[in-house]
Amino acid sequence: MPSSATISFARGAPSLDIIDVEGLRAAAGRAFESDPAGATAYGTSVGYGRLRAWIADRHGVEPERVIVTNGSMQADAFLFEHLVSKGDAVIVEKPTYDRTLLSLRTRGASVHAVELAPDGIDVDALARLLEGGVAAKLAHIIPNFQNPAGYTISLAKRRRLLELAAQHDFTIFEDDPYVALRFGGEPLPTMLSLDPDRVIYASSFSKTVCPGIRVGYLVGPPQEIAAIAQLATNTYISPNMVAQAIVYEFCASGAIERSIETVRTALAERVAVLADALRRELPEARFTPPEGGYFMWVTLPEGTDVGALHGAAAERGLAFVKGGDFLLAGGQNTLRIAYSGVTPEQIDEGVKRLADAYHSL
Amino acid sequence: MPSSATISFARGAPSLDIIDVEGLRAAAGRAFESDPAGATAYGTSVGYGRLRAWIADRHGVEPERVIVTNGSMQADAFLFEHLVSKGDAVIVEKPTYDRTLLSLRTRGASVHAVELAPDGIDVDALARLLEGGVAAKLAHIIPNFQNPAGYTISLAKRRRLLELAAQHDFTIFEDDPYVALRFGGEPLPTMLSLDPDRVIYASSFSKTVCPGIRVGYLVGPPQEIAAIAQLATNTYISPNMVAQAIVYEFCASGAIERSIETVRTALAERVAVLADALRRELPEARFTPPEGGYFMWVTLPEGTDVGALHGAAAERGLAFVKGGDFLLAGGQNTLRIAYSGVTPEQIDEGVKRLADAYHSL
Numbered sequence: 001m002p003s004s005a006t007i008s009f010a011r012g013a014p015s016l017d018i019i020d021v022e023g024l025r026a027a028a029g030r031a032f033e034s035d036p037a038g039a040t041a042y043g044t045s046v047g048y049g050r051l052r053a054w055i056a057d058r059h060g061v062e063p064e065r066v067i068v069t070n071g072s073m074q075a076d077a078f079l080f081e082h083l084v085s086k087g088d089a090v091i092v093e094k095p096t097y098d099r100t101l102l103s104l105r106t107r108g109a110s111v112h113a114v115e116l117a118p119d120g121i122d123v124d125a126l127a128r129l130l131e132g133g134v135a136a137k138l139a140h141i142i143p144n145f146q147n148p149a150g151y152t153i154s155l156a157k158r159r160r161l162l163e164l165a166a167q168h169d170f171t172i173f174e175d176d177p178y179v180a181l182r183f184g185g186e187p188l189p190t191m192l193s194l195d196p197d198r199v200i201y202a203s204s205f206s207k208t209v210c211p212g213i214r215v216g217y218l219v220g221p222p223q224e225i226a227a228i229a230q231l232a233t234n235t236y237i238s239p240n241m242v243a244q245a246i247v248y249e250f251c252a253s254g255a256i257e258r259s260i261e262t263v264r265t266a267l268a269e270r271v272a273v274l275a276d277a278l279r280r281e282l283p284e285a286r287f288t289p290p291e292g293g294y295f296m297w298v299t300l301p302e303g304t305d306v307g308a309l310h311g312a313a314a315e316r317g318l319a320f321v322k323g324g325d326f327l328l329a330g331g332q333n334t335l336r337i338a339y340s341g342v343t344p345e346q347i348d349e350g351v352k353r354l355a356d357a358y359h360s361l
Numbered sequence: 362m363p364s365s366a367t368i369s370f371a372r373g374a375p376s377l378d379i380i381d382v383e384g385l386r387a388a389a390g391r392a393f394e395s396d397p398a399g400a401t402a403y404g405t406s407v408g409y410g411r412l413r414a415w416i417a418d419r420h421g422v423e424p425e426r427v428i429v430t431n432g433s434m435q436a437d438a439f440l441f442e443h444l445v446s447k448g449d450a451v452i453v454e455k456p457t458y459d460r461t462l463l464s465l466r467t468r469g470a471s472v473h474a475v476e477l478a479p480d481g482i483d484v485d486a487l488a489r490l491l492e493g494g495v496a497a498k499l500a501h502i503i504p505n506f507q508n509p510a511g512y513t514i515s516l517a518k519r520r521r522l523l524e525l526a527a528q529h530d531f532t533i534f535e536d537d538p539y540v541a542l543r544f545g546g547e548p549l550p551t552m553l554s555l556d557p558d559r560v561i562y563a564s565s566f567s568k569t570v571c572p573g574i575r576v577g578y579l580v581g582p583p584q585e586i587a588a589i590a591q592l593a594t595n596t597y598i599s600p601n602m603v604a605q606a607i608v609y610e611f612c613a614s615g616a617i618e619r620s621i622e623t624v625r626t627a628l629a630e631r632v633a634v635l636a637d638a639l640r641r642e643l644p645e646a647r648f649t650p651p652e653g654g655y656f657m658w659v660t661l662p663e664g665t666d667v668g669a670l671h672g673a674a675a676e677r678g679l680a681f682v683k684g685g686d687f688l689l690a691g692g693q694n695t696l697r698i699a700y701s702g703v704t705p706e707q708i709d710e711g712v713k714r715l716a717d718a719y720h721s722l
Binding site: 011013016019021022024025028029031032033036037038039040041042043070071073074077099102103106206210211212213214234235236237238239240241242243245246 | 372374377380382383385386389390392393394397398399400401402403404431432434435438460463464467567571572573574575595596597598599600601602603604606607
């Protein structure tokens with residue numbers, strides 16, 4: 001590729017080559033053929049019935065515990081509207097997804113960020129915070145291949161979090177869009193499966209089907225789901241039935257399993273190439289290669305000005321997101337690399353540009 | 362049809378026989394073939410570029426004046442979030458769409474309902490209200506084949522409204538989902554076309570393509586659209602690109618013109634059957650047959666208890682919406698009949714049941 005074209009390590013989106021476009025086209029055809037009335041009508045705010053049932057079955061719960069929405073960000077928005085009022089204390093991971101931070105701060109939540117380690121949130125620090133009198137309403141946790149850090153919370157910490165939630169009476173918001181994209185290590189049980197009445201679980205088909213289909217969902221206690229469904233009715237009557245019928249057909253045919261395998265294989269290769277390139281070109285970088293997902297967190301030596309690095313990289317045709325964007329404060333020597341949207345060749349070239357930018361500082 | 366099956370005059374939704382399912386299936390195939398990257402990626406919150414441009418062209422405006430959303434209810438929600446704060450005065454028609462009323466009241470708006478006549482809102486009453494000191498922020502107007510009344514505002518009243526908006530500095534929210542469904546009389550210019558900087562215009566493909574596709578849009582001043590796009594980004598990143606690409610292909614191929622013709626022809630027949638049946642079976646009913654759209658407003662003799670009629674109709678297998686649901690108060694002797702989702706045979710049978718219920722009171 002020409003070195004003049006910008007390489008993006010910034011956007012957490014898949015490259016087109018790992019999307020099953022032909023499978024989607026076929027699923028769309030089947031959606032209109034097999035259920036024209038259901039796909040074209042308004043439907044209701046809980047989502048397309050067949051997809052709702054498929055998701056419920058996948059999680060081993062009753063359909064009453066599921067609402068299917070226009071992407072999982074919209075699901076988050078409804079959940080926050082339902083549960084979080086101005087001044088309510090909300091726990092987040094440090095670092096965490098920038099859009100979640102913005103959404104919580106816009107609602108006027110009192111956001112408490114608790115340090116994230118490679119095996120998950122610091123549960124002892126969280127316990128001290130709660131014992132110190134922070135009456136948390138909600139804890140937002142991205143359990144698998146976290147955005148932005150790429151870390152996965154251990155089983156022991158999952159159990160400890162549930163204990164703390166029961167003891168201090170808060171809800172765990174288990175935000176899990178990357179769970180299917182594991183390419184190494186052993187899968188861990190969801191917190192939802194460990195305590196279905198203490199957890200509201202969110203996931204999405206953006207990473208397993210495609211982002212443009214905008215289908216996400218929540219699983220939680222029936223009364224919470226019913227309250228959120230009422231908010232959804234008042235906001236948009238119903239979510240996209242055509243898109244949800246397409247996703248249902250894609251899932252029911254088994255295309256989703258093939259799609260997940262394609263994505264996993266590609267991401268495993270990309271993260272290996274990324275780690276090798278960083279070790280070779282930029283040995284100053286510290287990182288924990290993730291076992292799945294889209295993102296790797298990189299820490300540069302103390303004192304590195306990643307703001308300046310971002311500018312120097314842009315001059316060299318490389319984009320990434322500064323670590324500070326995922327934090328309430330600090331993180332000046334960190335960055336997030338998204339490897340989901342770049343080929344192995346682009347990764348090699350991108351890391352060269354990153355190293356060159358670093359050495360120019 | 363068996364008299365036991367419920368006939369619904371309640372829901373403003375099209376029957377499946379007037380939806381071009383085969384055209385949609387073909388459009389979906391083309392969407393994935395002609396622009397796989399655009400249809401499957403996140404895109405941005407202003408919507409799918411080709412559809413945005415098509416809509417802009419249709420209204421003779423720059424694309425910067427258009428945002429395409431997940432249905433027009435979602436567009437309304439963004440617009441109200443942007444423009445209407447707690448306590449702000451908002452003008453609505455009396456009667457008006459029940460979901461709009463609910464949405465405005467939930468936001469804490471001070472809602473002022475101004476009487477609607479068969480030729481549109483009472484502009485003299487509105488002028489008196491404004492002169493009396495009501496500092497309106499927004500006036501919500503459904504100009505064509507109004508929901509629930511079926512009425513259309515005259516050109517003279519459109520112009521007068523724009524004068525009042527300029528004089529008292531408020532925005533007109535021209536909510537126009539039914540405009541394409543005119544089957545009689547002369548089309549009138551939109552208020553948007555008369556004063557593009559005083560009006561924010563909303564419409565939708567729910568009535569011309571299908572509701573389940575959930576694609577709506579706003580047209581307005583570029584700075585207002587940009588502010589709403591930011592709210593949309595923060596809420597759901599981007600709307601459904603797959604659905605918008607399907608709508609684009611449906612429009613670009615000309616299928617939409619055939620679909621509109623199908624819908625118009627069917628609705629014209631249905632409203633004629635409805636008016637005849639009412640004159641025959643329930644001569645006590647007063648109504649103005651609409652020149653387009655989905656709805657007809659029916660006034661029964663003073664003192665009729667439409668709440669009781671609703672129950673008596675339900676016992677006979679007929680559903681409709683009480684007029685009072687579209688009003689802040691009053692309307693006890695009125696009802697809305699939606700003829701969009703019923704066949705001529707069902708209309709005849711439904712009116713018989715309505716008359717029977719009326720005579721049972």
